[in-house]
Amino acid sequence: MRRLAGPLGALALAGCVSPSPTLPPAPLPYAATIAVDAAAVPLDPTDPSRQAIGRFVYAGGLHLTSQQTARLHGLSDIKVRTDGRLVSASDQSDLLRARVVLDGSGRLIGVADAHLAALKDATGADLYAGGQREFDSEGVAELASGDLLVSFEQNDRVLRFPRDGGPPRPAPQPQIAYTFNKGMEGLAADPMSGPDAYRTAMEGSGQSFLCRLATGCTPSFHIDLEGLELTSLDMLPDGRMAVLLRGFSPLRGNSIKLKILDRQGRRIDGMEMARPLTVDNFEGLAAVPGPGGRIRFYLISDDNFGHFAGAPTDQRTLLLAFDWRP
Structure with missing residues (x-):
């Protein structure tokens, strides 16, 4: 959940620190199995x-x-397996599991087998019922065990959701002073460092950490944010890292940078997107290894449920795919 908005919400952003988005009530019950409609969008309209x-x-x-x-709506992060299965968390503690659909040439053409459910707290109640301080989920990661990790802002924490569906348990998190609404946006499993290892990074500072369920978190390198904010990260084969950065200005609108870093955090390659390209409030990033060293990147946008500060916006839930070869 973030302060970036489309043109109708831009005036709320100019020259001030914006409040948290005001979102419409959550209609219940949830649809466990849903059909997802997918309309193709060009890279450059x-x-x-x-x-x-x-x-x-x-x-x-x-x-x-x-x-x-x-x-x-409000999809804040995404991770995709090599078999196309995806998991995405919304900023109101909904969990989407689905499968990307590709055509014969490997291009993204749809999303199928979608299931949507509410994340629960340790008592079995919906996290949504606890209010925004409890449900503001931002990052998602899946460990080799199948357990799911979800990071939260406002009440800054990482919860571990067991594969077997049991109640969540706290997972290690950096022992730092957190800045309100600028916490652990980046979260990804790090299998090269161990089956229980994961990385997290701070939205506002770019400080990254290596964490293990067994031993806790230790500081790693600072990510150069280039004046932007970090919204997601994922690990690549051989220990490289991909990070997604986001910015907004009333004149330029939304902009993003995808950066690929080596093990010391130095930039290897990257791309930038802004208008007139198809760009929105992208907050989620997945990196999927492919044949010949190719990496497929998936980017997903958080549409803030179509509202910001009580006003409607033109934000959309977009899922884009890019292929990169080192």
């Missing part, structure tokens, strides 16, 4: 023939909606 940003080749993009639920 002004030039549909454009298919690359530097060495990042566009592999399809979708505008996601559903007629079966009002909860397919």
